[in-house]
Amino acid sequence: MPENTESTTREALADFLRRRRDALSPEMVGLQTGQRRRTPGLRRDEVARLANMSTTYYERLEQSRGPQPSAAILAGLARALRLGPDERAYLYLLAGRTEPTVAKPDGVVDPELLSVMRAVAATSPAFVVDDLATVTAQNELHTTLFGLVAGLPGWEGNMFWCWFCSGRWRRPVLNSAEHQEAIGRNYVAYLRVIVAERGYDTAAAALVADLRMASTEFTRMWDEHQVSRAPAPMVSVLDDRVGRLDFDYALMMSSRSRQRLFSLHAVPGTPTQLRLTRLSYVLGDAVSTHR
Known part of the structure; x- marks a missing residue:
């Protein structure tokens, strides 16, 4: 300076x-x-x-x-x-310092992120995670495509566990094995940042240890020690009702907590947005039918 x-x-x-x-x-x-x-x-x-x-x-x-x-x-x-x-x-x-963020109590969703998640509910699948990337909220489009994750016990609701261990978020993905490898590497590089931000505390260390025990793929990537804050590469998903959906990720950090919002946006030049609109109508009709 x-x-x-x-x-x-x-x-x-x-x-x-x-x-x-x-x-x-x-x-x-x-x-x-x-x-x-x-x-x-x-x-x-x-x-x-x-x-x-x-x-x-x-x-x-x-x-x-x-x-x-x-x-x-x-x-x-x-x-x-x-x-x-x-x-x-x-x-x-x-003072030239970074203000420490405050963790929300378990189960409490950052209202700033929740508001944005609801605002994009008709056009973008989105979800909120805490500072260990455990999902605290999903909008309806995200739940429809990837299943209900928020509120699941243990690591079952954690975004990294969903990718590497339970397969919840991997099953509908159409990307090639090579592309899925790139997505996994991005997730691990991002987890490296999260763990460092938490100062390698007990909870972060436990998540990494459990992931290493459950997934040789995760262990291999973790040992490479790559670091990145960039959202994951483009992901393609197959939905039985509307067909193929191609997404880019966007990441929003809260200004008042350690929580993050991930949202999936239609790749330009693909029919994804039109198909998402159609899916929203399908979901709306299903709700009306059950009333």
Whole structure:
């Protein structure tokens, strides 16, 4: 980072901290005000104590000096200064750090992604996964083509398990063995990223260990240590009602959680979109018949 840019960022961080400190009263953070105060908000030593850091270190931050704050320091400051989501993200941005995302409780679907999934329900099969790629929600088109996966116990609802072990997502696929190999490699390269993002924690390690035990194909690809965030290559699916469907993948990351939305979009120049529309009508007629 150029020196003048770094200096400006440090000054912006220092000013932001001062402004947020001045905006807080002792009562707002549970402190008593027994003596007359010379500052309109909290004192520096009070913020430092609430953030679990030394007063000297905090003073240097407000003076545009000192080292780059660690993620732990920033988390303490965000908590001490009662920062909202946007303010917290801005704090990490000024400090040159990536804000940690927050995992949703099991079974809770990120509302941002759920809204998008529903918005494309008539035209694109789509599903939401948690940060270990276990499916938490599917729209009707995706469920129709690949079967119900969301909510299945254990790893049965995990997208990688569905490809390498149970075969749930592989059975309707028309791609050649060579192309399926490419899709599998892409999945494994993406899992490498997920595992690293989680810091190789117990749950991530357990998923990898179980996949290695259950699939020699996965083990071979995992040992190659390829890394990629790119969505999987084009996949072709056979549906008994409308015929062949050719899809490209798109990936959307949530801005507020570790969840992701995968959506399948018709490959241009193919009759896929027309056939998806026809499939939507078939599904709608089936629902009407059962009412």
